[in-house]
Every structure is written in C-alpha cells, then in structure tokens.
Amino acid sequence: MQPATAPNVRPLPADLVAGYRRDGFCVVRGLLSADACAEYRAECLRLCEENDLLRNQPGSKYRAALIQRVNVWRDSPVIARLTLHRQLCAWATALAGEPLRLWHDHILAKAPRNGAPTEFHQDQPYWPHRDSAQPISAWIALQDVPVERGCMSFIPGSQRLTGLGSTDLTDAGGLFALRPELAMEPRVTIPLRAGDVTFHHGRTAHRANANDTDEYRVAHTVIYMPRTTTYSGTGHCITDGQNFATGQVLSGELFPEI
Numbered sequence: 001m002q003p004a005t006a007p008n009v010r011p012l013p014a015d016l017v018a019g020y021r022r023d024g025f026c027v028v029r030g031l032l033s034a035d036a037c038a039e040y041r042a043e044c045l046r047l048c049e050e051n052d053l054l055r056n057q058p059g060s061k062y063r064a065a066l067i068q069r070v071n072v073w074r075d076s077p078v079i080a081r082l083t084l085h086r087q088l089c090a091w092a093t094a095l096a097g098e099p100l101r102l103w104h105d106h107i108l109a110k111a112p113r114n115g116a117p118t119e120f121h122q123d124q125p126y127w128p129h130r131d132s133a134q135p136i137s138a139w140i141a142l143q144d145v146p147v148e149r150g151c152m153s154f155i156p157g158s159q160r161l162t163g164l165g166s167t168d169l170t171d172a173g174g175l176f177a178l179r180p181e182l183a184m185e186p187r188v189t190i191p192l193r194a195g196d197v198t199f200h201h202g203r204t205a206h207r208a209n210a211n212d213t214d215e216y217r218v219a220h221t222v223i224y225m226p227r228t229t230t231y232s233g234t235g236h237c238i239t240d241g242q243n244f245a246t247g248q249v250l251s252g253e254l255f256p257e258i
C-alpha cells in the first residue's frame with residue numbers, strides 16, 4: 001500500500017474525508033495537468049476505437065449511453081500509469097479507510113450528442129463481491145466536463161442502502177422502482193475541470209447527463225475494493241473464466257494491492 005504521507009503525495013483535508021464518509025462521494029481538484037489529460041484522453045480514444053466491451057452489439061441502448069473498455073491498465077502502459085497513479089491510490093485508501101486493491105478500471109466515453117444519460121444506479125449490485133463494505137470508484141475527467149458534457153450527479157447518503165439489485169442504467173426509473181423515496185432526495189451535480197476527480201462509494205446512487213456537445217466525453221474510472229473482498233460466484237466479465245471459487249478472496253495479479 002502507498003502510505004498517504006509518502007513524498008509528493010498531497011494528503012486530503014479531514015473535512016473532505018468526513019464529507020465522503022457521510023455523503024458517499026466527494027470531489028478532489030487538480031490530480032492531473034492539462035498536458036497529462038491530453039495524453040490520457042488521446043490514448044483512451046485510441047483504445048476505444050480499437051475495441052470496446054460492446055463492439056459486437058451496435059445499436060444497443062447501453063452502448064448509446066456509454067462506450068466502455070474494461071481493464072485497460074492491462075493493455076496500455078500509458079493508462080496503467082493513470083490507474084495505478086500513486087496520488088489517486090493514496091486518496092482512495094484514505095477515503096475508504098482500509099487497505100484496498102484494484103477491482104478494475106474502465107474507460108467510459110460518451111459519443112458527441114449521444115442523447116443518452118447514464119441513469120441513476122448503484123455500482124456494487126453489478127459486481128460478484130462479498131465482504132466488501134467500502135468499495136470506491138475514482139472518476140477522472142480527461143477534459144472539462146460541465147453538465148452539458150455529462151458530468152456526474154450523486155444522491156448523498158444513498159451508500160447506506162444495501163441489498164438492492166442491479167438496475168438498467170438506461171432506464172431513468174429503474175433505481176426508483178426499487179426505492180421510490182430516493183426520487184425525492186436532493187441530488188448533487190459536480191461539473192469537473194480537466195484533471196479533477198470525483199470519488200464515490202460503490203453503493204452511492206449516481207448518474208451522468210447525456211453528452212450534448214460536439215466532443216467525445218472521456219472519463220477514466222478506477223474501481224478499488226477492500227483487500228478482504230471475496231468472490232460471490234455470480235458472472236462478471238472480469239472474473240468469468242478465472243476459476244475463482246465462491247468465497248475465495250479476489251487476489252492475484254488481476255487485482256494488485258494499492
């Protein structure tokens with residue numbers, strides 16, 4: 001694990017950590033320089049052009065909302081630098097409050113004028129995880145992302161809702177059909193400058209607007225899980241074919257400790 005006090009690592013203010021633990025999300029400004037964002041964004045677009053998770057399903061509703069390429073750190077040394085960025089990992093560990101390992105990263109791009117938001121959902125129900133109280137995602141903006149380009153919105157405190165099933169992230173009513181009271185909760189929308197990061201807990205309800213601009217919206221997202229996380233046995237593109245037994249700790253070279 002990278003100690004949060006390592007040289008060149010900027011510690012997070014205590015009130016920001018407290019806000020994350022209360023609300024289930026926070027924003028940290030200025031992880032990356034403009035030059036670094038430009039390099040990573042170009043690499044993300046190149047990688048998505050080469051291949052993406054749903055290339056075989058053109059026209060799918062899901063692909064209209066998101067062009068997604070998973071476990072990119074394994075394929076690109078450039079993106080590996082970002083996924084395993086010392087500062088990012090130190091911040092995630094400080095926010096989660098326990099030792100973490102990588103679950104997976106993914107590029108999440110929205111095509112210009114895609115007309116499709118990513119609707120409210122929790123992330124954890126999609127994952128084959130048990131014993132994972134503090135999963136955390138870092139969503140890194142690789143260009144300025146105002147509301148019109150598809151920045152994220154969060155429902156504060158929703159990380160405390162456990163046991164919900166996964167919902168269709170192209171269905172605006174999916175999460176609210178499970179928990180109608182959430183529809184009346186305040187939402188916090190956070191436009192980001194290039195190089196800023198939002199962190200959210202794996203159960204914090206969140207959405208992103210459609211991209212109403214003429215440029216691709218490119219975010220790189222890194223998901224970390226507690227080192228004690230075990231395999232639930234359900235299907236997922238990261239673990240399928242990896243021969244994990246139900247109940248086994250998800251460890252090994254796919255899931256490096258950070």
Ligand SMILES: O=C(O)CCC(=O)C(=O)O
Nearest residue numbers: 108118123139208219221
């Ligand atoms: O980038 C998006 O549109 C949605 C991101 C998201 O759902 C996530 O990072 O968990």
